[in-house]
Amino acid sequence: MNILIDLVPDTVEIDGIDYKINTCFRISMMFELLMQDNSIPEDEKLKMALNLYYEEVPDNLNKAVEKILWFYKCGKEDDISNSNNTENANNNSKKADNIYSFGHDDEYIYSAFLDQYGIDLQDIEHLHWWKFKAMFKSLKDDNLISKIMGYRSITISSDMSDNDKKYYRKMKEIYALPDNRTQEEKENDFDNVLSSIF
Template identity: 55%
Template sequence: MNILIDLVPTTVNIDHKQYEINSDFRNAILFELLMQEDEIAELDKTMQALELFYPVCPKNINEAVEKMLWFYIGGKDDKNITSKKSGSVNNINRIYSFDFDDDYIYSAFLDQYGIDLQDIEYLHWWKFKAMFKSLKEDNEIVKIMGYRATDLSKIKDKEQREFYKKMKQIYELPKSRNEVEKISDIEEALLKSGNLSDIL
């Protein structure tokens, strides 16, 4: 999918039938927060995620999960999101949190785009993602993400290294699982259950 030439989807094709998918950015944010919950069993997370995205859940649960994940990552092949089955799970450092950075993100959208995320009735997840990726450097959230992403071992200057070390500590996020693990957990839950449609 190419956001410049293709219309952003509000349905997905499963078994030659179009199913509506809840495409508002809030659902995708809730999904991401759900995947970070350590106290919810993986199978329960999968079921809750399906309820978040599908007003009417498809009978083919395995494909429904696959299309849900496709939608969540923006309809592109993401080389960083790989299955545990392949044994190739990359470590992705989290540099933002929709939970802990909500006020910074809200303010950035209001400042740069004039979009009040509280008042807007609907904003497609893919459009939200595109705008989030393109926030300018003078937004506080972008500065904070820069601090979190900084590799201290590559900074030669001692004073500069101390500054970034301090900033990383100030803005450190609570430890949580990374994007790869969140996606892989759903895949693993599917594998363990065989076919989820049998238990619905």
């Protein structure tokens, strides 16, 4: 799909039937937050995701989930190859969550859209997810959320000056995202680090 050539979709085709899909940016934000929530069992996430996107849930659940992922990825099929379950969606969302979080960065994102596009995300009744994502990816560097994502993503390397290293470490600390792992996941990660050392 090409957002410049193709009309953004409001239905998905499953087994020869067109199903209406909820295209509002808020739904896909809620989906991303749902996938990142470690307190919800995977099977519950699946049910909740299907109910978020579909008024009428298709009988073919595997295809329905596949189409959710396709829609969430804005039609970029190469990004979701071999992704046909919520676990893969959860992993994709965790990767995306490394530099931003719709839950944690809501005020920064809200103000960036208002500043750059004149769009009040509170007042707008509907904005298609694909259009929202295109605008989100294109936020200018002078918006605070863009700077914050830059701080979170920068790799502190040995060729940086000591002042730069100190500055970026401080910025990473100030703008760090909360750790959403469960206690068990934290312990497993700690055990993995220890086993790699010894």
